[in-house]
Amino acid sequence: MSKFFVGQRVRVVRNVGFPHPLFDQLIGREGVVCDLSRQGSGGHHIGLRGFGDLIFHPDELEPILPDGHRAGDFTNVQDLIESLTKETA
Numbered sequence: 001m002s003k004f005f006v007g008q009r010v011r012v013v014r015n016v017g018f019p020h021p022l023f024d025q026l027i028g029r030e031g032v033v034c035d036l037s038r039q040g041s042g043g044h045h046i047g048l049r050g051f052g053d054l055i056f057h058p059d060e061l062e063p064i065l066p067d068g069h070r071a072g073d074f075t076n077v078q079d080l081i082e083s084l085t086k087e088t089a
Contacts, residue, residue, distance in 0.1 A: 004033050004036065004046055004058065004061065004063070005033065005036070006033050006034060006035070006036060007032060007033065008032070008033045008063060008064075009030060009031075009032055009063070009064040010030065010031055010032070010033060010046075010048065010061040010062060010063055010064060011028065011029070011030050011031075011061070011062045011064055012026045012027050012028065012029050012030075012031070012056065012060060012061060013027065013028075013060065013061065013062045014027065014059070014060050015027065015060060016057055016059050016060055026051075026054075030064060031048030031049060031050055031051055032048060032049045032050075033046055033047070033048060033049075034047050034048060034049040035047030045057060045058075046058060046061060
């Protein structure tokens with residue numbers, strides 16, 4: 001499961017929650033995370049700007065990375081700093 005943050009661009013990739021044709025039509029649409037604090041019946045849910053009161057399960061979303069970027073493999077900040085130090089030295 002991906003980790004999300006407020007302001008992150010995401011794409012709706014699947015509907016794992018409410019089986020309804022209207023929700024299936026949202027697949028492929030892009031949005032920006034505006035709220036991580038909403039709680040739904042299944043736990044943590046994410047609110048997206050431009051989607052009204054709809055909330056999404058993290059498994060329904062995929063981060064959109066800018067061209068040339070990739071998700072990091074680091075588990076903590078110290079590992080990231082050490083990696084950057086090694087690559088620039």
